[in-house]
Amino acid sequence: MPTATNSRYLLAADIGGTWTRAACYPWPWKGEAPPRPLARVRRPTDPEDPTSGLVAALREVWPREGRVHGVGVAAPGPLDPYRGVVLFAPNLPAWREEPLQARLEAALGVPVRIGNDANLAALGEARYGAGRGREHVLYLTLGTGVGGGVVCHGRLLEGRQGLAGELGHITVDPQGPPCACGGRGHLEALASGTALVRAAQEALPTHPDTLLHRVRPLTAEAIARAARQGDALARDLLARAGRWVGVALADLCHIFNPEVVVLGGGVSRGGPWLWDALREALDACLMRPEYRPQVRPAALGDDAGLLGAYALWG
Ligand SMILES: [Zn+2]
Numbered sequence: 001m002p003t004a005t006n007s008r009y010l011l012a013a014d015i016g017g018t019w020t021r022a023a024c025y026p027w028p029w030k031g032e033a034p035p036r037p038l039a040r041v042r043r044p045t046d047p048e049d050p051t052s053g054l055v056a057a058l059r060e061v062w063p064r065e066g067r068v069h070g071v072g073v074a075a076p077g078p079l080d081p082y083r084g085v086v087l088f089a090p091n092l093p094a095w096r097e098e099p100l101q102a103r104l105e106a107a108l109g110v111p112v113r114i115g116n117d118a119n120l121a122a123l124g125e126a127r128y129g130a131g132r133g134r135e136h137v138l139y140l141t142l143g144t145g146v147g148g149g150v151v152c153h154g155r156l157l158e159g160r161q162g163l164a165g166e167l168g169h170i171t172v173d174p175q176g177p178p179c180a181c182g183g184r185g186h187l188e189a190l191a192s193g194t195a196l197v198r199a200a201q202e203a204l205p206t207h208p209d210t211l212l213h214r215v216r217p218l219t220a221e222a223i224a225r226a227a228r229q230g231d232a233l234a235r236d237l238l239a240r241a242g243r244w245v246g247v248a249l250a251d252l253c254h255i256f257n258p259e260v261v262v263l264g265g266g267v268s269r270g271g272p273w274l275w276d277a278l279r280e281a282l283d284a285c286l287m288r289p290e291y292r293p294q295v296r297p298a299a300l301g302d303d304a305g306l307l308g309a310y311a312l313w314g
Helices: 049-062 100-109 116-128 187-191 195-208 220-228 232-256 272-286 301-311
Strands: 010-013 019-026 039-042 067-075 084-089 097-098 112-116 138-143 148-150 259-265 293-296
Touching: 010 049, 010 116, 010 301, 019 049, 019 301, 039 049, 049 100, 067 100, 067 116, 067 220, 067 301, 084 100, 112 116, 112 301, 116 138, 116 148, 116 259, 116 301, 138 232, 148 187, 148 232, 187 195, 187 232, 195 220, 195 232, 220 232, 220 272, 232 259, 232 272, 272 293
Parallel strands: 010 067, 067 112, 138 259, 259 293
Antiparallel strands: 010 019, 019 039, 084 097, 138 148
């Protein structure tokens, strides 16, 4: 626990359906290297009362002396960062129009800013991770769902209600499979971990020789492992997902013209089968080679949201 009397700190938290993370960082922080936390904690999210669990996690890393400048929180959304309200969170049903910022400020007595977790992961990667030193960064996380965020001129693009950056729900195949959001053929329905596993399950009956018959549980990580072991179906599934990501990224590059595209999430660890297909589709779909970004794996891992919440303060 930090104790220096004259020091100032910024606290950051990242709350998800499974884990609530909180950390205490020095403030202000110069330079492009990520600030090093002086204290950090991870505890299971309380599904009944996530806000109280979040307050408890922040109190655990609260410095005994010195001054807390503010608190930044990455939370699942959709949420309104201007009003500080979580509209609803599919993985946290207890939150409906949750006035998270106001409740945290009342409990902690310091100013609080909140942001969408995928947007803040984008900001974290742009400021301190794979996009650091660059002004125009696009971030895509290929996990259970597909999320993302856009950083333009060094600033997070938030939109009128703070709802911008839903990069997983752009339509890439209007005849494609249904998406968890109710739409059809969205990037999330074709290239998330969930989509990859569903495509594998559908292919199993017609591929008697694949290693995937023996894999329990069938996950995106297991499919990547089978690909490394030479499994043709696993490699094909990863390449298909990679192609859809490449197609979507071409559209996004035409719109936002990023210097760097950062890819995170479990599916992004799909090896050369995913990455080669992605780059090939991206190149094939770009209008002009000038639009071609550098495409890099995410660098911050689980800390992207925390560091994005920190970066909300400057
Ligand atoms: Zn969707």
